[in-house]
Amino acid sequence: METVLQGKGGVIRMAIVALLGRGHLLIEDIPGVGKTTLASALARSMDCSFRRIQFTSDLLPTDILGVTIFNQETKEFEFRQGPVFSNIVLADEINRTNPKTQSALLEAMSEHRITTERTTLVLPEPFMVIATQNPVEYHGTFPLPESQLDRFMLHITIGYPLAEFERRAILRQSSFEILEDLQPVVSRQEIVRMQDEAGTVFAEDSVVDYLMQIVAGTRNHPEIRLGASTRGAQFFLRAARAYAYSDGRDFVLPDDVKALAPLVLGHRIIPRARKSIAESEALIEEIAESLPVPL
Amino acid sequence: MSTLYRLLTAALALIGCASLAITGEIRPVMSISGLALIPGYYRFLRGESHAPVIVIGLLSIVELVIFLFDAVAISGDAFLAVAHLTIAFQALKSFDLKEPWDNLQVYFVSLLQLVIASELTNSLAFGVVFVVFLVVLVAAMVLSHFMKEGRAETASVKGPVYVVTVFTLLLTTFLFVVIPRTTHRFIGKSYSRGMHTTGFSERMDFVSFGNVKLDPAVVMRVEMSGDLSGPFYWRGYTLDRFDGLTWQNDLPRQRIRLRKNGDQFISEPYDTNRSVAQQIYLEPLDSEVIFGLSQIKGIRTDLYSVMQDSAGNFFIPGKSSRRIRYAAYSVLSDDLPGISDPRYLQLPAENRKIAELAREITRNERDSIRKARAVEAYLMKNYAYSLSVSSPPAGVSPIEDFLFRSKKGFCEHYATAMVLMLRSIGIPARVVTGFIGGDRNAYGGYLIVRRSDAHSWVEALIGGRWKRFDPTPSVSARRPQSVMLMLDSVEMYWARYIVGYSSMDQQALVEMLGRLFGSGHTAGRAKEAPGTFALRHILYSALGVTLILAVLIFVLRKKYRRRHGPATASYLRIRRALFRKGFPITSSTTSDDIVSLTAGAPYSSSLRQYLDRYRRRRFGLQKDDSDIRSLAEQVIGEIRSSARSRKK
Numbered sequence: 001m002e003t004v005l006q007g008k009g010g011v012i013r014m015a016i017v018a019l020l021g022r023g024h025l026l027i028e029d030i031p032g033v034g035k036t037t038l039a040s041a042l043a044r045s046m047d048c049s050f051r052r053i054q055f056t057s058d059l060l061p062t063d064i065l066g067v068t069i070f071n072q073e074t075k076e077f078e079f080r081q082g083p084v085f086s087n088i089v090l091a092d093e094i095n096r097t098n099p100k101t102q103s104a105l106l107e108a109m110s111e112h113r114i115t116t117e118r119t120t121l122v123l124p125e126p127f128m129v130i131a132t133q134n135p136v137e138y139h140g141t142f143p144l145p146e147s148q149l150d151r152f153m154l155h156i157t158i159g160y161p162l163a164e165f166e167r168r169a170i171l172r173q174s175s176f177e178i179l180e181d182l183q184p185v186v187s188r189q190e191i192v193r194m195q196d197e198a199g200t201v202f203a204e205d206s207v208v209d210y211l212m213q214i215v216a217g218t219r220n221h222p223e224i225r226l227g228a229s230t231r232g233a234q235f236f237l238r239a240a241r242a243y244a245y246s247d248g249r250d251f252v253l254p255d256d257v258k259a260l261a262p263l264v265l266g267h268r269i270i271p272r273a274r275k276s277i278a279e280s281e282a283l284i285e286e287i288a289e290s291l292p293v294p295l
Numbered sequence: 296m297s298t299l300y301r302l303l304t305a306a307l308a309l310i311g312c313a314s315l316a317i318t319g320e321i322r323p324v325m326s327i328s329g330l331a332l333i334p335g336y337y338r339f340l341r342g343e344s345h346a347p348v349i350v351i352g353l354l355s356i357v358e359l360v361i362f363l364f365d366a367v368a369i370s371g372d373a374f375l376a377v378a379h380l381t382i383a384f385q386a387l388k389s390f391d392l393k394e395p396w397d398n399l400q401v402y403f404v405s406l407l408q409l410v411i412a413s414e415l416t417n418s419l420a421f422g423v424v425f426v427v428f429l430v431v432l433v434a435a436m437v438l439s440h441f442m443k444e445g446r447a448e449t450a451s452v453k454g455p456v457y458v459v460t461v462f463t464l465l466l467t468t469f470l471f472v473v474i475p476r477t478t479h480r481f482i483g484k485s486y487s488r489g490m491h492t493t494g495f496s497e498r499m500d501f502v503s504f505g506n507v508k509l510d511p512a513v514v515m516r517v518e519m520s521g522d523l524s525g526p527f528y529w530r531g532y533t534l535d536r537f538d539g540l541t542w543q544n545d546l547p548r549q550r551i552r553l554r555k556n557g558d559q560f561i562s563e564p565y566d567t568n569r570s571v572a573q574q575i576y577l578e579p580l581d582s583e584v585i586f587g588l589s590q591i592k593g594i595r596t597d598l599y600s601v602m603q604d605s606a607g608n609f610f611i612p613g614k615s616s617r618r619i620r621y622a623a624y625s626v627l628s629d630d631l632p633g634i635s636d637p638r639y640l641q642l643p644a645e646n647r648k649i650a651e652l653a654r655e656i657t658r659n660e661r662d663s664i665r666k667a668r669a670v671e672a673y674l675m676k677n678y679a680y681s682l683s684v685s686s687p688p689a690g691v692s693p694i695e696d697f698l699f700r701s702k703k704g705f706c707e708h709y710a711t712a713m714v715l716m717l718r719s720i721g722i723p724a725r726v727v728t729g730f731i732g733g734d735r736n737a738y739g740g741y742l743i744v745r746r747s748d749a750h751s752w753v754e755a756l757i758g759g760r761w762k763r764f765d766p767t768p769s770v771s772a773r774r775p776q777s778v779m780l781m782l783d784s785v786e787m788y789w790a791r792y793i794v795g796y797s798s799m800d801q802q803a804l805v806e807m808l809g810r811l812f813g814s815g816h817t818a819g820r821a822k823e824a825p826g827t828f829a830l831r832h833i834l835y836s837a838l839g840v841t842l843i844l845a846v847l848i849f850v851l852r853k854k855y856r857r858r859h860g861p862a863t864a865s866y867l868r869i870r871r872a873l874f875r876k877g878f879p880i881t882s883s884t885t886s887d888d889i890v891s892l893t894a895g896a897p898y899s900s901s902l903r904q905y906l907d908r909y910r911r912r913r914f915g916l917q918k919d920d921s922d923i924r925s926l927a928e929q930v931i932g933e934i935r936s937s938a939r940s941r942k943k
Binding site: 202204253289291293 | 342863866867870882883884885886887888910911913914915916
């Protein structure tokens with residue numbers, strides 16, 4: 001993946017953390033820094049099914065989940081699966097569509113299954129939604145509802161590459177061509193196994209306490225109207241385990257918790273003054289900085 | 296600042312003010328500012344902003360002005376004014392808690408309030424408040440210590456806080472409640488109504504009957520100068536008017552304040568060389584009367600005034616609810632000067648039979664003294680001492696019942712009968728109440744006077760002097776067990792050297808030190824109260840306190856170590872070493888931060904090796920401490936020897 005998105009090791013690692021933690025990833029940045037490329041590269045590195053949904057303002061829930069149609073030949077109604085039935089779903093520019101359609105992903109994201117009419121259908125494992133969005137200030141966007149935001153484990157930004165990497169990026173061939181060349185390095189079964197292993201990473205009591213304090217800090221902070229939810233805290237611990245696992249450790253360090261705090265909690269809080277997620281992340285960093293690290 | 300810490304601060308401020316409130320001594324108008332504590336701490340607990348500096352400043356000045364007025368005009372008492380000031384301070388402070396230092400101020404002022412309250416009351420409620428205060432204070436102090444160390448937010452703090460608090464509570468219970476009170480205070484004293492117990496009161500009546508219980512509660516403890524032999528009549532109060540059932544005293548309006556001469560309240564100038572000093576520790580009695588051997592000439596006390604009435608009774612201002620201490624200086628004599636007064640001839644309406652008996656007994660005697668002796672001897676010989684007195688038949692007065700029917704009774708019957716008989720034959724007489732004797736405690740060399748030693752006797756005015764008569768036959772007292780005496784001596788020492796440590800003792804201490812170091816300044820002092828202070832008592836107590844503190848610290852350290860093990864201990868040392876080298880290590884610095892901070896330093900690789908080991912041990916599942924300490928020593932050595940600090 002480094003070949004596709006050069007100089008962005010940290011971002012790639014976070015994407016893998018979200019995958020191992022059975023979470024979903026929200027990538028937010030201005031257009032043209034490689035959001036879609038990152039998502040595609042992640043999907044292609046794995047031997048998984050991959051669908052991409054381009055969210056547009058006229059997209060309907062059925063376009064995502066699937067639709068029940070009347071089969072003329074069998075004279076029966078049958079369900080035709082939508083693009084959500086795949087391992088990696090790239091919800092591109094998710095905030096271009098209206099909240100109704102955005103919400104269609106809710107159940108799929110939290111319970112890995114969907115309910116249409118009378119049937120409940122289980123989605124394949126692993127299942128991960130990678131959503132990209134433009135910052136809310138831009139024209140033609142619908143901000144994601146809080147409940148939707150809360151279901152993303154991590155929120156990352158990519159940012160401009162360093163001058164050296166940007167130069168290389170301009171000179172070389174189109175990134176889509178490189179994407180075509182990417183070979184899967186892990187199988188689907190391996191991903192599921194790794195996800196299981198990441199879930200068993202040991203978190204010492206004081207580390208969990210530290211994590212809880214940071215979460216509690218978001219609830220008590222005077223500049224924050226709504227703090228992180230309990231689901232946020234669950235995701236936080238899962239992310240911290242996955243982060244430790246991705247580092248080759250079988251135990252969580254306070255460092256992991258501190259490093260992940262802004263990415264996990266930044267999009268879950270509602271500050272008093274209207275602020276961008278980046279500023280929220282700065283608030284979280286401030287909270288983490290004010291708390292003593294367990295020794 | 297953690298919520299717990301805020302809560303403890305608020306609790307301490309409220310407890311401090313409550314302790315003053317329950318004394319009932321402070322003036323409600325002057326303490327009305329205390330109500331501001333509630334909104335103040337409500338805001339504080341909710342984390343709302345503190346009041347503007349200018350307002351606090353202005354109010355502080357107003358507070359001081361009010362204090363000065365209070366001290367000079369309103370209360371007229373500096374002590375009470377300080378009490379009022381502390382309440383106003385707490386109220387003001389509740390709106391102005393910014394820094395940790397402010398919380399410590401609150402603690403300090405609360406403590407001051409407790410000290411003031413302890414001077415104003417000795418009620419059980421105060422004891423309860425004090426224990427609560429102590430627990431909260433210890434918890435707050437321990438927590439603030441951890442806050443200072445930057446560890447307050449972790450759950451591991453709670454354990455030590457609880458342990459220290461409980462330990463302190465137990466220790467305090469032992470020191471303050473069990474030792475001084477086991478023998479008598481809470482257990483021995485009987486408050487039950489309807490049961491007649493021996494003791495002292497300013498009235499004497501014959502209304503209730505039945506068994507009189509001997510109450511062993513201690514009334515006072517007395518240290519006396521010289522080697523005197525008894526019997527000791529601890530004279531308290533005289534009773535002059537009897538209505539057939541109840542004795543009362545009609546003199547209370549005629550008390551005079553004694554002049555203070557030097558350090559004593561003087562009743563009458565006297566020869567100090569002939570006087571007997573009695574150092575008395577008087578337990579709370581429902582009375583203003585104080586006791587001493589007849590005839591008291593001077594009283595030395597920390598109280599601000601002492602009064603005397605025309606019958607030679609001495610009073611303190613107001614009933615004391617706590618143990619008071621005074622020295623009485625008496626010139627011993629069995630009689631007092633006095634002048635006749637019609638009140639000492641007053642008789643109840645129905646006295647015919649008693650008068651007849653009195654004339655019968657004294658028929659053969661010519662002068663008053665012989666008549667009185669005859670009555671005394673008659674009562675002593677013909678009547679049986681008994682604490683079990685049955686109710687008299689209807690229409691018969693208790694004294695007639697005693698004299699003519701049951702022929703048994705206790706000192707009150709004897710004394711009353713004798714006074715009535717003497718008055719019937721024209722000799723002015725009065726009943727005197729007080730205590731007789733006391734147990735000598737060999738362990739402390741002092742006398743214990745109990746409620747069961749309560750006694751009443753007779754004074755008759757003969758030849759211009761009040762002479763003492765005691766018509767009650769003496770009864771053999773059972774001796775207390777020596778264990779009780781030993782425990783009592785512990786209580787006495789407690790009262791003497793810890794609770795009752797006063798200006799008198801300080802003076803004595805200075806004098807003793809003066810003697811020790813050969814200074815000649817203190818040679819010419821008047822005769823001192825007995826029980827001179829011993830330096831070793833201070834040394835012992837200091838030693839004890841140090842020992843207790845040492846144990847406490849040891850336990851705390853042990854606990855801290857066990858919780859985190861050598862890994863954390865070594866990690867803390869490394870952090871400290873790096874901090875000294877100028878690295879910005881704060882409580883929120885993680886081990887990764889340390890790695891990036893020290894990148895490029897000569898010891899960075901070994902430090903990283905150590906950190907890896909430390910993390911595995913502390914946060915991983917590996918529980919092996921073997922090499923971590925040596926690794927840490929090596930890293931610390933490298934850090935210390937590294938060239939210079941790298942300020943960031």
